Amino acid sequence: MSARSRILVMVVAMIAAIMPCRIAVAGSKVAPEPVSTESLASSGAAKVDAAAPWLAGWTLEDQVWNLRKAFADTSTDRVALVFFATWCAPCKQGVMQLTARAADLKAGGVSVVLVDYQEDAAKVRGFLGDKPAFPVVLDRFGASEQSYLRTNGDQVRLPRTVLIGRDMKVQAIFGSEGGDYVDRLLSGR
């Protein structure tokens, strides 16, 4: 066996080892989440225990929205700003988890607001469907970029979830979403 053939065999063996995992992930609709949700101390200008940065955007019905309006419902104890974009594949998993437990979140006083980063309404509707389970806000101009998503010249990072209390202080910031994502939102930690 020549050196070239040996390398070729090794590559084929590696692909064969990886493929079943890929197929398993693709085959199951909601894959088991072995990892826990990533907890962050800060993201952009948002910091845990500090005042939540300002944010405004537009609803899918083209109405101006701002963070204060999210607390208009008196039964809301906390608002979870769930930042996403249609190009962010893991974001869809997170939204699916939230949608599956929408009733639990409501009962727990957590209002979810899905904040799309700089895309148009048609694209977002295509991603979330015609009737999303939660209010959707379009950040048309990238107001969330420095406030919530980009830290010190780094790239915009998604997914990001920022949990805000009625006192308008950030209670928790989550990065990549694990199987315990919704429970973490409900517990506020």
Place this chain on the structure above:
Amino acid sequence: MRRFPSLLVYGLIVVMAGCGGSAAKGPATAAAPRPAPVAKGERFPDTQYIVAEGFSSISYSEAETVARNEVSARVQSELSSVVTSIAGSTTAGGQTSDYQRLLSQTTSKTSFAHAEMIQTDPASRRLSNGVYQVRAVLSRSEASAAISHDYDLAAIDFRAAATELQRPSTDLTAWTATLRRAEAGFSKMSAAAFSWRAITRREHESFAADLALYEQAEQQRAAKLSAVKLGLVVADGAGDKGRLAASLGSALARLGLTATPGDCAPGSYVLRLTPNLTWEQGPFGPVCRLSMPGELVACDGNRSVVRVAIDSKEFLGTHSRGKDQALAALIERVDEARLVPVLKRELAGCLPVAER
């Protein structure tokens, strides 16, 4: 010795009471003892006249002034109640109508414009116990005729402009200029109509038809504005560009314009702004000021519609910790509420914007 403080207190009370008494004897006309009013009799019935008495301890001239002012005040009071009752009423949906919005903007400064028609009645002059007394009279019919003349003059401009608005037009800037003429005319007409109502206690006969014409123009305005597609381009140069653009976008929404990020598209307008920061050293740290010169461009033909200067004395930020914090403070101050009047000032001449 122990009695001394209490005596002092009594003394002070006596002195202060004395001072209070002497103040009442001063030259102020309000404090002068008023004789019984001259009987108005049948000469000035309330349905035809607004009448007031003026008193002075100095002269007839001053009493006349007091009487005239009193008549003016009564007219103004009736006028205010007319305006308040209209401005306070809401439509069925609880929303303020465009008419009421215009009303609140224009009639806060509405005042009776024909004070020269208030006359004094020579027969009412009396001097009794050193107090001069004069009666001032405003004839409701004479005043209403003068106000009606004002109304008709304003209506000529308004009706001409309102009729012109109904003609098909593709030039939004020219259409907006006509709309502003109609609004200015309607504002003057409203002021006259309210004065007329305050004086006559009846609605001006032409006002209902003119109001309908104005509301029609407002509907056209809303339709024209909703059809405007506006791109917004904010250049780099003032920190958090995304937040600045979002604040501008929400302020434009308050004016009825839907702005989207991005440059020219066919059939649209684009507002291009270039933020400029200037820095100076303030007493407590660096101070930065923002101005945003730019232009509104009609994309068809790439035609500059108007040059704008989005700036305000309020667009400044300062912080003792340094420039970054001062800049963050500035961006926080450039919010929707502060941007709305500036954008309105700059765009109202060429786009039919109205504050919602």
